[in-house]
Amino acid sequence: MKHSSKQCQNCFLLNRKLKLKDTTATALLKAKSIHQVNSASCVISQGCLPMSMFCVAEGKINTIERDLEGREHLVSSFTANHLFPLTSTVSDEPTRLEYVAEGKSRLCSFPLKTVRELISVDSNLALLLLQSACQRGMDTYERVVILQSKSAVEKVLRTLEHFKDEDGFCRLTRKEISLWTNLTVETVIRTLTSLEKKNRVRKSSQGIQITPT
Numbered sequence: 178m179k180h181s182s183k184q185c186q187n188c189f190l191l192n193r194k195l196k197l198k199d200t201t202a203t204a205l206l207k208a209k210s211i212h213q214v215n216s217a218s219c220v221i222s223q224g225c226l227p228m229s230m231f232c233v234a235e236g237k238i239n240t241i242e243r244d245l246e247g248r249e250h251l252v253s254s255f256t257a258n259h260l261f262p263l264t265s266t267v268s269d270e271p272t273r274l275e276y277v278a279e280g281k282s283r284l285c286s287f288p289l290k291t292v293r294e295l296i297s298v299d300s301n302l303a304l305l306l307l308q309s310a311c312q313r314g315m316d317t318y319e320r321v322v323i324l325q326s327k328s329a330v331e332k333v334l335r336t337l338e339h340f341k342d343e344d345g346f347c348r349l350t351r352k353e354i355s356l357w358t359n360l361t362v363e364t365v366i367r368t369l370t371s372l373e374k375k376n377r378v379r380k381s382s383q384g385i386q387i388t389p390t
Contacts (some may be wrong), residue, residue, distance in 0.1 A: 337378065346385065
């Protein structure tokens, strides 16, 4: 029988014990204790937590939802290193996370479904996604997707696609592609050479362009 947090007595007890002032670590310790499991990711992947909880960087997180009519609503606002709920009444709509720190506001937006899928696969990766996305903007989400790619070819092609300009050229150096993909420079060079031989990319003085298929 599939786990349902609404029907789970342990989840009910956990919901009673959790407090907004709990840090992520404290909340996961409580969850692990109540559910009697060893792994924090196990607790999260089973859907046992009533909220998806993450520790965030310095500043304040505002979770803003957009309804079907396009109006935005402030769902929650918590200070740094505290819990904030990742919930959505409109599951197909992205939730905008507004990161406010040092008088500056940074915005990022990504589908909640994707975040939930990441949580089920790797809770640490989901944590990294939210922390980094709020700090550096949407590019970080794209990078997490690229890092999840299974092959060097896929990582390089996704990177070229992400950084292409209006003319379709990616102007990143081999070193920059290496840093973005976590591949060695040598691997990037070999991959690009192989892609060029297969006519999948084209190099020019303007940069690297993915060949239209």
